[in-house]
Amino acid sequence: MGQKKRLWLEKLRKIKGFSQEEIANLVHIDRSYYSKIESGVRIPSPTLAEDLADWLNFHVSIFELEESPFYFALQDAPMIVAHFNLNLEYTWIFNPHPDFDAVSVIGMNDVELKDNPGTRELMELKRNVIAECKPLRKSIRFPMSDGFYTYDVSCHPLFNEKGELIGGSSASTELSKADRIETSNCNHSSENLTLIKE
Incomplete structure (x- = not known):
């Protein structure tokens, strides 16, 4: 890295x-x-x-995150990790959906990137994290170019080394893909049970 x-x-x-x-x-x-x-x-x-x-x-931990083994472990994982400032603008993002470029999103908020019910809901979650200064979590559905995606979004306030609130971080795990995998595994299991019965 x-x-x-x-x-x-x-x-x-x-x-x-x-x-x-x-x-x-x-x-x-x-x-x-x-x-x-x-x-x-x-x-x-x-x-x-x-x-x-x-x-x-920005939050100083970005330099540490770059050197962390999680970078390699999460590259193909259905997870997006990001930092945002008090204006809810991205200051760093890792592993975004292919609709978004990790550099072009810097300095923009979610609605500026794509205005839809999902991005408005995400911005509201981030606003509440900043206002309440506590972690919050919510499942949010987003329309993307290749279909709808549901993410389990966890947001946390971010503080600088002086203890001042400077923004927040988010970790978004894709649920829609996980659901498809579970459904696929269930189908294989039921096929195996049918074969055993015969």
Whole structure:
């Protein structure tokens, strides 16, 4: 993961209107070192990661998540993991549905990406997590280009290193695929029972 370009970081920097030189000056490093962080060649120290997170409004754990084995374990799993800020705009996303690109969603909220009952329900869940400052969970159905998907969505508030609320995180597990797998397994089991009886 260390060599993968951090396109999410580049987009957050551009959303804030900073050049590489400007953000490097703000966190007291030279531009070439910052460039290596953005290009994925370098991993920032914990202190530097916190400074970047403060200036660019994301949660510092993203750097740790990139290096975690869960990245590889979840790549083909029916799960989406994301972070969002207090305006409910994505600051990072992992494994989105193919209708969405992991970089183009940065800086946008769900309704801006696709306005439908599912995205409005998801935004309401996120609003409540921020307002109540506690974890919430809900099953939500979304229309996608290849059909309807139901996700079990868990949202949690996110705090920075100073204990300030900066947004939230969500983990969405696809239920519709799981249901199809269970139905498929049940059909095979009943076929086997029929064969045994004969």
